[in-house]
Amino acid sequence: MRTTLLLALVLVSTPFFSQTDDEKQIRAIYDQALTNGKAYDWLNHLSNQIGGRLSGSVQAQQAVDYTKAQLDSLGLDRVWLQPVMVPKWVRGTPEFAYIETKPGLTTNVPICALGGSVATPDKGLKTNIVEVQGIEDLEKLGKDKIAGKIVFYNRPMEPKLISTFASYSGCVDQRYSGASEAGKYGAVGVIVRSVTLSLDDFPHTGSMSYGDTPVEDRIPAAAISTKGAELLSTTLKLNPNIKLYFKQSCKQLDDVESYNVIGEIKGSTYPNEIMVVGGHLDSWDLGDGSHDDGAGCVQSMDVLRLLKESGYKPKRTLRVVLFMNEENGLRGGNKYAEVALSKNEKHVFALESDSGGFTPRGFSFDCSEENLKQVQSWANLFKPYLIHVFVKGYSGADIGPLKNEDLVLAGLRPDSQRYFDHHHAENDTFEHVNKRELELGAATMASLVYLIDKYGTIPSTKIKG
DSSP states (O other): OHHHHHHHHHHHHSOSOOOOHHHHHHHHHHHHHHHHOOHHHHHHIIIIIIOOOOTTSHHHHHHHHHHHHHHHHTTOSEEEEEEEEEEEEEOOSOOEEEEEEETTEEEEOOEEEOBTOOOOOTTOEEEEEEEESSTHHHHHHOHHHHTTSEEEEOOOOOTTOSOHHHHHHTTTHHHHHHHHHHHTTTOSEEEEEOSOSSOSSOOOOOBOOOTTOOGGGOOOEEEEOHHHHHHHHHHHHHOTTOEEEEEOOOEEEEEEEEEEEEEEEOOSSEEEEEEEEEEEOOOOSSSOOIIIIIHHHHHHHHHHHHHHHTTOOOSEEEEEEEESOTTTTOHHHHHHHHHHHHTTOEEEEEEEOOSOSSOEEEEEEESOHHHHHHHHTTHHHHGGGTOOEEEEOOOOTTTGGGOOTTOEEEEEEEOOTTHHHHTTSTTOOGGGSOHHHHHHHHHHHHHHHHHHHHHOOOOHHHHHO
């Protein structure tokens, strides 16, 4: 009886599970994010009070002013604006297009100009169409079949790929380079199937390039909604002699000054080692840029706040950087890297969120195998939060220019299945962002930043040695 009683006392006094300091800190971060998160309120203002933030626009400047003010209110050690010259492209009046099956018989289809495109003639452009499945088809057809026509790029995203970003990569070249390539064969315009897996009436814009094509030889380029693309393709099969009319009045203006918005907490032990977390503050103008990339910006801002509120004092200097002009120039990312290099700053880690505010699944890393193994050793700390992806892969466009052999680059990887339903389209709006998913993303980012800061990265000299 005495033995049984002693055993019972031992069991009562001994906890079944003892949390480590890391588990406690990460739990505190998630608790703070889910009960007192600020990201959703910040996004509400960016989206609904400011709206789409095209580089060089009044709205982009309003976003700079707003986010700087919010960072100032967090009591960071330093907040500043980093000047950067950005392109200023304006859409002009709403675009218009129709399919003409015979004179006087037309069907309207939804289109939008691609970012950077030239305008059509003032009265619009109407001519025959040639459909292709990609840039490689142009050479097969040759100039005789293309000259004087509108080239219709109709290669869809591959639905069998689970990673929608991989599917996007497989067809985005026709949007980016389609006009410059078609122009070489005498095409007078380009219509591109919207890069989305969704079948809907929303045309999706995005950046395009004319390469070294002289200004006078550039042809107008627009995206057509996926439903519009299906209708156009079917109608062409029934009658190859139909015509397409489209009109757009977009214009490229002179570069203007804008800013990267930067906030910093100085490191207590290694202040010269810098860790960056960020997203891009600019967006396209069709929606309000909630997922691309308002979500990444407010998550990154909240990372610093969450670490402060959870009582963590970083060893290394933590910076939030809201980059300007990712969408049509990457000027902000390049400028930040240029200034960092000129000041001989030592960056050890950079994390970007630019894949929407959906449920976080984990991270992809551009780093050495040794650093990847260290991150993967922390996987159990993330299991309670259903975070399971720790793989090598792409990090982010804006942090890419910082890359060197010692820097660990990372990208937040949310569930991607709905992202391209909204990407660069009119329906990238605030109501499509879930508050809890957004907050979980911020907490997941803050937890990784905490672990990297606490344990550091493995420099190449140590690996080689």
